Amino acid sequence: MLTEQQVSHFNTFGFLIFRQFFKPDEMKTINAEVESRLASTKRFTAPDDAPAYMSWPNLGPETPFLAGLPEDPRICGTAEQLYGEDAIGLSCNAGSYVNQTHWHPDASDFHLYGFKFALYLQPLRAHDGALRFILGSHRRPFHDEVHQNIGESVQNVGDFPAYVCETEPGDVVAFDFHLWHASWGGSTDRRMVSIIFIRNPQTSEEEKATRKAAVENVQLRATLARNTFDTPGPEYHPHWLENPGKSSKRQYWIDRMGELGYLNAPQPLSTS
């Protein structure tokens, strides 16, 4: 349960940091599940053996701890406090990132609301890949001014005045979709787990924006799946969709995601 101050902090700056959110034994489990999935990717199959960006979903039975995170009360409770009790848990993805990430928000459409929980598996500092935020840039008009400023610029990621979220394994950073963020430096295997929630659209404009985002998300995830695996599986594992535990929360998410188009998408194509 977030305090009033935490909610206000999130609204003012666009993010929150939860220090040591995951206990050491939970981190061991998360690391093992990420490692096993990463081992099955095409990480080193680039022509010059250079590691490439890999990203995959974790809603299958082979990663039970990660698959359960969206329904973890610590996580969905936070989402429900910030984005409404009918907030929708969309995904629990993991990625191995390579080098820097340029400035971007996760959504530019202000009829689409949501946020991301990011968990980095290595200690990260200012010059080796820590998340950077343009504080308060999740709100207009500052969001648009930053867009104009960054869009016109040829400056490096590190040249923009940002707050650097230095983190240790176990820390979690939650940030709004509209917040401008980036990272500078970083290894060739910067591992992150992200759990994404969206607000259940409240108006026809929000519903339209969410449906559009669903189509884009499906296309993006299919591309990433093809880049990551020789034989990509489905984005939403059948086991998770079957909802064997009869979780009413999950069932609501599945039904609503189906309506909004997140599940109607074609499966990623195999590159073979």
Next chain:
Amino acid sequence: MLTEQQVNHFDTFGFLIFRQLFSPEEVKTINAEFEHALTSAYRHAPFDGTYRHWVRTMGPETPFFAGLLEDPRFCEPTEQLYGEDCLGIVSDANRYVGHTRWHPDHLVDPTEDCYGVKFAYYLEPVGAETGALRLIPGSHKNPLHSSLRENLDSYQLEICDVPAYVCESEPGDVVAFDVRCWHASWGGAIDRRMCTVVYYKNPKGSEEEAATRKRATSSVKEPNNSGLPFETHRDIMSYWAANHEGSARRQRWIDRERELGFLDYL
């Protein structure tokens, strides 16, 4: 002359950093004038680290400092950002003690307060834990400015734990920031030497003018907070207002500042 990119950066984030704006020779002169100005002004109460020392550096004893308001490196960017009729307000020198809490210098609503730019420069290298200026970029405008005013105290965060951008600087560097931008500093020596040059936008319309007069009224009381005899401030500002050099720019400032009440105490 600022580039378009610099103007956009300032407008968006509320500040700019000019690296090595002062040459090493100028830094030497600044150091010498700084020591002279503060030692001389506070000879009745030499600095012992218990409270901040502050003096305007616009008198005959600090000719380099006194010329900074009219230095094109300062007044021309200001004219670009705040209009050609902006007003040169003060050049000063400070010995700080301890941290500086989070605050903006001015209110965000131009019908409540005037606004402008402060050029700040430190005489020692300063970093995140050693007194560097911390800014919340973009907080010179709403909604961020007012959100911080309403909520920041309730977060009960240490100065260093408030998310911010740290302007690390070396002697010779200058940070220019909009006076409505939230800023602070953390750590630093007991004798943290910092100087500023400040300009205000010339108010337009009756509401802005009233807001600027309100600021003028409160700034007239400011000398009482310095621990210096009132005469020290009066003599320095009287010298500046006499405009012995016959500068047309300065005369314009003086005339307008007299109208607005900034020089009522002379």
